[in-house]
Amino acid sequence: MAKIQIITIVANILFVLYISRLIIKGKLREEYAIVWVICTAVLLLFSFWRNGLEVMARLTGVYEAPNLVFTGFIFAILIYLLHLSVVASKLHNANKKLTQEVSLLKEQFEKHLTKKE
Amino acid sequence: MPGKVLIVIPCYNEEASIPIVLQELQQIKLPGDYQMNVLVVNDSSKDNTSAVAKKHGAIVIDLPVNLGIGGAVQTGIIYARDNSYDIAIQLDGDGQHPPKELGKMINFHLETGANVVIGSRFLEKEGFQSSFARRMGIKYFHWLNRLFTGLHIYDSTSGFRLFDRSAITLAAANYPDEYPEPESLVVFSKAGLKIKEVAVIMSHRLGGQSSIRSFGSLYYCIKVSLAMLFSFIRKP
Numbered sequence: 001m002a003k004i005q006i007i008t009i010v011a012n013i014l015f016v017l018y019i020s021r022l023i024i025k026g027k028l029r030e031e032y033a034i035v036w037v038i039c040t041a042v043l044l045l046f047s048f049w050r051n052g053l054e055v056m057a058r059l060t061g062v063y064e065a066p067n068l069v070f071t072g073f074i075f076a077i078l079i080y081l082l083h084l085s086v087v088a089s090k091l092h093n094a095n096k097k098l099t100q101e102v103s104l105l106k107e108q109f110e111k112h113l114t115k116k117e
Numbered sequence: 118m119p120g121k122v123l124i125v126i127p128c129y130n131e132e133a134s135i136p137i138v139l140q141e142l143q144q145i146k147l148p149g150d151y152q153m154n155v156l157v158v159n160d161s162s163k164d165n166t167s168a169v170a171k172k173h174g175a176i177v178i179d180l181p182v183n184l185g186i187g188g189a190v191q192t193g194i195i196y197a198r199d200n201s202y203d204i205a206i207q208l209d210g211d212g213q214h215p216p217k218e219l220g221k222m223i224n225f226h227l228e229t230g231a232n233v234v235i236g237s238r239f240l241e242k243e244g245f246q247s248s249f250a251r252r253m254g255i256k257y258f259h260w261l262n263r264l265f266t267g268l269h270i271y272d273s274t275s276g277f278r279l280f281d282r283s284a285i286t287l288a289a290a291n292y293p294d295e296y297p298e299p300e301s302l303v304v305f306s307k308a309g310l311k312i313k314e315v316a317v318i319m320s321h322r323l324g325g326q327s328s329i330r331s332f333g334s335l336y337y338c339i340k341v342s343l344a345m346l347f348s349f350i351r352k353p
Contacts, residue, residue, distance in 0.1 A: 100192045
């Protein structure tokens with residue numbers, strides 16, 4: 001096994017452990033973790049299977065194997081960024097609703113208090 | 118039974134101008150025995166807007182988080198819906214929209230039965246007309262509005278607006294956040310509401326800043342154009 005394989009495998013395992021720790025501590029929701037787990041699984045697969053990349057490149061008709069990595073990963077990252085924008089928009093809407101509800105409730109509450117006095 | 122009118126004033130850091138606006142409002146007599154309440158929506162101002170407005174007898178809603186003009190106006194509209202007001206009128210807190218024109222807007226609404234009445238500064242050449250760049254922008258939005266709503270609306274960015282019951286119900290559920298004025302017109306017209314303009318005379322703002330500043334005006338144009346397009350495509 002080549003040195004670089006060992007390095008990537010160890011790095012992958014550390015990454016998975018870190019993700020698990022984040023989930024256990026409640027800092028990362030499982031639905032967002034799925035993507036990261038899949039990413040590490042793919043990386044792990046290719047660190048064991050050294051010729052895998054060449055095989056995949058030949059299958060898809062890419063001349064230089066590393067270009068396949070760039071294309072694949074940039075695409076995946078773009079999709080994931082879009083997903084994050086969707087999440088942010090959802091949070092934005094939820095935040096707006098909550099803010100409005102809280103402020104309206106507070107106004108009602110204060111009106112009740114002054115009536116009682 | 119006389120109807121109820123809610124004046125919605127969205128405010129961000131307007132402690133200087135809000136007392137003048139509120140004092141002017143107190144002296145207004147509305148047509149047709151309408152009963153008027155004034156609601157100030159304080160969009161988490163950093164100054165004393167909330168306390169000043171309370172002192173001058175307005176109902177005040179304090180937003181704990183800054184929502185921007187759209188979210189603030191919508192909060193006022195939700196208040197109007199929940200407290201069953203017949204009419205809600207949005208009026209800026211910076212003194213740009215003179216309260217003495219309120220009667221004109223209500224009368225216009227009663228005469229024409231329009232669900233949304235926009236106080237427009239371009240129907241007659243009087244009073245403050247705003248800068249050249251802004252006028253160009255407004256021309257562009259006039260064109261865009263005609264494209265999406267089929268209506269001739271000259272002052273689609275005006276924030277001086279009257280909403281009747283059906284417009285209140287709609288806007289409480291669906292009102293855009295950022296730069297809401299032109300976009301909301303697309304939403305209203307798609308829902309089949311009647312939108313009309315009436316000429317009002319506006320003055321220079323007494324304090325504060327426009328939410329549209331020169332720096333962001335290109336962003337404003339792009340954002341609003343996109344928003345209007347998607348509001349047009351979206352199913353109601």
